[in-house]
Amino acid sequence: MVTFTLSCQYCHSQNIVRNGLARNGKQRYLCHNCGRRSRENPGSNAYPEERREEILRAYEERSSLRGLTRTFGVSRNTVTKWIKKRQHNCPR
Numbered sequence: 001m002v003t004f005t006l007s008c009q010y011c012h013s014q015n016i017v018r019n020g021l022a023r024n025g026k027q028r029y030l031c032h033n034c035g036r037r038s039r040e041n042p043g044s045n046a047y048p049e050e051r052r053e054e055i056l057r058a059y060e061e062r063s064s065l066r067g068l069t070r071t072f073g074v075s076r077n078t079v080t081k082w083i084k085k086r087q088h089n090c091p092r
Contacts, residue, residue: 010036047074056082 007014008031019030019037026039047055055072056079059065065076 006040008034008036009038009042010034047078052082055079056086059083 005014006016006029008016008029011031011034013031013033015032016029017032019028022028022039026041029038029040030036031038051072055068055074058068058071059079063071065079068074068079069076
């Protein structure tokens with residue numbers, strides 16, 4: 001028999017209990033020490049770097065922000081943040 005010891009990813013306590021399922025079907029856990037919830041094997045919510053570069057290249061080819069929203073399904077605020085970050089990191 002295999003036994004897994006789970007711990008809270010925030011406070012590293014082992015005082016956690018199962019707390020339902022997330023929408024994607026993964027098990028949710030509740031920490032009794034810090035009161036925070038977490039999922040098993042959490043994934044990143046960030047866009048992949050290739051997708052981000054593709055969207056920024058489309059913007060540089062004179063696509064509008066609203067057009068990018070319709071085409072790629074990315075929020076205008078997200079694209080604006082990416083543009084500002086790129087301009088800030090690029091020396092003039």
